[in-house]
Amino acid sequence: MRLVQLIGALVLASCTEPQSRLVTPAQIVGDAIPSPLTETAGSVPAGLSVFTDRETGHCVLCHQVAGLATEFQGNVGPDLSDVAARLSAGQIRLRIADYQIVRPGTLMPSYYRNHDLYQVAEAFQDDPVLSAQEVEDLVAYLSSLRIEDDDG
Numbered sequence: 001m002r003l004v005q006l007i008g009a010l011v012l013a014s015c016t017e018p019q020s021r022l023v024t025p026a027q028i029v030g031d032a033i034p035s036p037l038t039e040t041a042g043s044v045p046a047g048l049s050v051f052t053d054r055e056t057g058h059c060v061l062c063h064q065v066a067g068l069a070t071e072f073q074g075n076v077g078p079d080l081s082d083v084a085a086r087l088s089a090g091q092i093r094l095r096i097a098d099y100q101i102v103r104p105g106t107l108m109p110s111y112y113r114n115h116d117l118y119q120v121a122e123a124f125q126d127d128p129v130l131s132a133q134e135v136e137d138l139v140a141y142l143s144s145l146r147i148e149d150d151d152g
């Protein structure tokens, strides 16, 4: 009886889960989405504004980047000043799109998903928080972040 219930729950989960995700298993290789989500390449300046803008990404709520002219920067998430030295563009892309795939239960919101497990304003419930182009702009911006501290 319990096994039947478990199987029922799994079947139900497998039916409902993919519909809420925009990232398909085919796009994922390891912990990365290697291919861009859009034809138009991401723009570093556009990514910087998505990163700091309250109306769009507002990533500075939880992340810091050295040298950024934003007065308040949170520290709930890791410092991203040197993120390109740690993660490839594809790894950054999956983490922005749907970090829950990498680490279920993470505090990092899913930005390219139809709806989120975490508190999302009603207005965002049927749309991803960011457009595919905004995700690409962020990937371009973050991929440019490297601290040049070696004098070689």
Ligand code: HEC
Pocket (backbone or CB within 6 Å): 051, 057, 058, 059, 060, 061, 062, 063, 076, 077, 078, 083, 086, 087, 092, 095, 096, 103, 106, 107, 108, 109, 111, 138, 142
């Ligand atoms: C509510 C807080 C919060 C917000 C807002 C947030 N993040 Fe995060 N982020 C986190 C946390 C926490 C982690 C660490 C996740 C983990 O390890 O579970 C993280 C991890 C990351 C990582 C991986 C860093 C590494 O060194 O592994 C990237 C890249 C990232 N966030 C980008 C973004 C971008 C881009 C935005 C804005 C669109 C954003 N985050 C908004 C909390 C947040």
